[in-house]
Amino acid sequence: MKALQDLQLFVRIAAAGSLSAAARQLGLTPAAASAALKRLEAELQAPLFVRSTRSLRLTAEGEAFLSHCRQALQLLEEGREAITQGQGTVRGPLQISAPSDLGRQHLLGWLDAFQAEHPQLQLRLQLSDRLARLHREPVDVALRYGEPPDSSLVALPLAPDNRRVLCASPTYLAHAGTPRHPGELAQHNCLTFLLADELYDRWRFWQDGRELAVTVQGDRSSDDGEAVRRWALAHRGIAYKSALDVADDLRAGRLVALCPGWQTEPAPLVLVCASRRQLSLAVRRLRDDLLQRCGALSAGLPAALPG
Template sequence: MKMIRFDDLQLFARTAALGSFSTAAREADLLPGQVAAAIARLERELDLRLFVRTTRSLRLTAEGAVYLPYAHDVLAALREGRARVQGEDAELAGTLKVAAPSDLGRNVLLPWLTAFRRAHPRLQLHLQLSDQVTDVFRDPVDIAFRLGRFDDASYVALSLLPDNRRVLVASPGYVQAHGAPHSMDALKDHACLLYQLGGRTHDRWNFEHDGRRSVVVVRGALLCDDADVVRRWAVAGEGIAYKSWLDVGDDVRAGRLQVLLDGSGEPLPLNLVCPHRKQFSPAVRQLHGFLGERLAPLLEGLPIAR
């Protein structure tokens, strides 16, 4: 058997994840025919068929599905070997692809990510900002910032801020005009600022108070699929928002917003996540340390959970 090309193996893995020659080609800056040729070459070397191709779809064969995890292991081993040879103290180079929620990424992380890239001139930073939850198995990213708890054992995570929480906030002007809710149930009588993600409206707010969990169904006339717009509406006095402390802490400290109901919101830890520990490259580990030192002070002023 001839030597399998590393690039062909990479294109196989990405094509399997994306389900399309053309999408994989755009990602790699190639022509679809070049990707198809790479897959055909790999199939010849392996003497098996990896994909079933129709005019409308592309899917793995049974043999391709069996082979795919081995391809991932080989690619991960090569990345890890390169990182070990270079060492943790080697100059960072190559491309680091990072995904982050748009609100957190734009208002909190952006200057620090820029400073990290500036400190490593040979490193390219590709930043994806979106409120859609990044699929770190499918999307072309090395690492993703993820808010909230997750129980999926297939992910691995580097903790950044385990004590972050959601808090209820409103502007002093709103509280003066409408009063502050004195209980969770009283939220039903207030204008709540709603967030929509993936077509789903988040109008069931979860709380942890005195060690008990509760859910309150809220309503409001303002709804947006951009989390930062919800924060801006709250600052403008349009209603009550239920946001990550990382998103509203600066507004609370500046007096533009105030915390309601003792800040008894649900935990919302911040982590860096990826599918496999072998993807924690020197660049990822150094970014984790760089941000850990800078993020911790942002919890200043967060009310102590009861």
């Protein structure tokens, strides 16, 4: 088992680019992690990383060994999964990446309930709107809005009909006026989102089959979706958010959906993994659970919601 842990550590270091970060992920001290890496390199009789004071990078030998190491760990996981599936037991670690706003608002509670049903499961949750690199990072599955840019990934729908909602608080609208047409957004403070350092400031709408793209402006933007929603709740401007993210706010009247009669951008929520071999019993059970919960959340949206 110590050899298996050394392999797991090596893969984590390669993904994180940091020995101390990988050690934290596995609950090891930096000294123990360093000793494990030296032990593995001694056994292989080859250096796996080039070390500097600030970072680590793989050597040529490390690059070659990494792919084999991942395959070996995957095969061992499949063997363990074959045993647990025969027993019908969900167990072991499950590493999930999810958007910040959906994660903090809903997923934390949903995962609490899911883990209560499967007490032998160990959850590791990464909340970030940055797109996880599933082929390189230690992530089993990711929840993401929109179709994955990499067609080699496996994407399972959780909320295929989810759309964006143009919304603002009643207090903001009382002060700045209520836009009835997307073209009126030029007169409003719009709260924009950054993804991979790209500003998402071109909002699209449809009516009678015709598309209208509006370039918006505002005094603040963030790469964190939760920050954008909080600004809208604090009466700072108009947001263009996933309906799942603002479902509770719309239902409670904290936010108001704008521009009825205009269809908004699709924002399907999908569960993504690197390959079908990663569709373990835990992942399939989680997908079934989230599919049901997203459906219930969507069903609670106001009937007059645009789109």
